[in-house]
Amino acid sequence: MEKQEKQGHIGELIESTLNNIRSFAQTNTIIGTPIQAENAMTEIQDYLARREESSGKRRVLVVDDSMTIRQGMKQMLEGDCDVSVADSGVAAIRAITLDRPDLVLLDYEMPVCDGRQTLEMLRSDPSFEDVPVIFLTGRRDPESMIKVMPLKPAGYLLKNSKPADIKK
Secondary structure: OHHHHHHHHHHHHHHHHHHHHHHHHHHOOOOOOOOOOOOHHHHHHHHHHHHHHOOOOEEEEEEOOOHHHHHHHHHHHOOOEEEEEEOOHHHHHHHHHHOOOOEEEEEOOOOOOOHHHHHHHHHHOOOOOOOOEEEEEOOOOHHHHHHHHHHOOOEEEEOOOOHHHHHO
């Protein structure tokens, strides 16, 4: 019975997230570059070349709806790590599925699918339940932290932390 309840909860969470995405898509322009037959090999070769260049470095995924935060974190960490970025929880799940990172820095507050929901989806899949996730947040309130403790985040990092503290 517990497994059915958990599956029902996950199903509800996914359905809720999909409804939020549909609503967001109806009110916002979504731009993407699909891979076509003409550019597929080029895209694959570019991906493999980038992957080869960064081998040996730890892979970090920075997930934040703010481009300023994403780019700032990427610039700060890219000398020591192979840094990827995602602008939403859904993009993060896709990125993690395609290329498992060694660490995820996840914004707590994002539209459509927030950090808690993203981590909940990630933890519901046994293949990703051990991926370390550190919340990247501007919130200091204990209630926010208590809500996500059952999901076992690796920690919390305040967005206004000093660069030296973030690199630790």
